[in-house]
Amino acid sequence: MATKFSHALTTFVIVASMFSMSMANKDWFLGSGSNYSDWWSRFRNHHHNKTQQQPRNIIVGGSEGWHFGFNYTDWAFKNGPYYLNDTLVFKYDGPNATSFPHSVYMFSNFWSFLNCDVKSAKMLASPTEGAGEGFHFVLEKWQPYFFACGERNGFHCNNGQMKFAVMPMFRPFWPWP
Numbered sequence: 001m002a003t004k005f006s007h008a009l010t011t012f013v014i015v016a017s018m019f020s021m022s023m024a025n026k027d028w029f030l031g032s033g034s035n036y037s038d039w040w041s042r043f044r045n046h047h048h049n050k051t052q053q054q055p056r057n058i059i060v061g062g063s064e065g066w067h068f069g070f071n072y073t074d075w076a077f078k079n080g081p082y083y084l085n086d087t088l089v090f091k092y093d094g095p096n097a098t099s100f101p102h103s104v105y106m107f108s109n110f111w112s113f114l115n116c117d118v119k120s121a122k123m124l125a126s127p128t129e130g131a132g133e134g135f136h137f138v139l140e141k142w143q144p145y146f147f148a149c150g151e152r153n154g155f156h157c158n159n160g161q162m163k164f165a166v167m168p169m170f171r172p173f174w175p176w177p
């Protein structure tokens with residue numbers, strides 16, 4: 001019970017800090033330190049560089065893709081912030097003789113995410129949909145998203161660390177020239 005609670009607390013703190021990091025825009029506050037000329041050049045770049053404001057295609061796990069035993073919580077934490085209309089791309093091979101199948105599920109709330117209650121989750125992509133270009137999911141709403149692999153009745157989610165949460169933020173908007 002105590003470990004369950006501390007796991008809940010840790011996960012909650014991670015999700016909450018991702019949320020606040022989204023709100024604070026990590027790029028601004030952590031990236032620039034106390035160097036104001038650097039801060040100013042970033043500001044001007046953001047303003048003038050339209051390409052930087054386009055939604056990103058983000059490959060979940062980077063070159064690792066979507067597989068058993070990779071820390072996706074850690075990955076999600078390090079690859080933020082996420083913005084509205086960014087696309088998450090889940091890449092995994094279809095089931096074959098030597099590999100276990102994976103899939104993509106979405107939980108509707110934090111508690112089912114925490115407990116890897118995949119029975120109550122919605123399947124977004126089947127084991128065959130991660131091949132080739134991968135399964136694309138657009139973060140189109142301003143809400144926390146809870147993802148996991150649904151295989152083996154939550155085993156991949158619980159023991160394989162195939163779970164993570166993201167909270168997309170609004171793109172920086174610059175009100176003056």
Ligand SMILES: *[C@@H]1O[C@H](CO)[C@@H](O)[C@H](O)[C@H]1NC(C)=O
Binds near residue numbers: 037
């Ligand atoms: C501040 O950032 C600017 C631009 O990146 C750089 O040229 C300058 O050397 C930096 N100054 C310090 C004290 O780090």
Ligand SMILES: *[C@@H]1O[C@H](CO)[C@@H](O)[C@H](O)[C@H]1NC(C)=O
Binds near residue numbers: 045049050051052
């Ligand atoms: C704008 O941002 C893109 C993506 O970060 C970068 O590749 C490009 O060089 C930037 N262009 C300018 C003019 O800074």
Ligand SMILES: *[C@@H]1O[C@H](CO)[C@@H](O)[C@H](O)[C@H]1NC(C)=O
Binds near residue numbers: 071073074077161
């Ligand atoms: C995964 O990464 C998170 C965040 O860095 C860390 O708190 C957690 O302990 C890691 N999980 C495992 C099983 O290593």
Ligand SMILES: *[C@@H]1O[C@H](CO)[C@@H](O)[C@H](O)[C@H]1NC(C)=O
Binds near residue numbers: 084085140171
């Ligand atoms: C996201 O894309 C949709 C459809 O292209 C668009 O209507 C919406 O304004 C976009 N939202 C943001 C925050 O860019």
Ligand SMILES: *[C@@H]1O[C@H](CO)[C@@H](O)[C@H](O)[C@H]1NC(C)=O
Binds near residue numbers: 097098
């Ligand atoms: C089966 O999947 C594994 C792991 O994704 C991959 O390395 C391997 O090439 C695949 N084998 C076949 C026959 O497609």
Ligand SMILES: [Cu+2]
Binds near residue numbers: 101156162
């Ligand atoms: Cu899996």
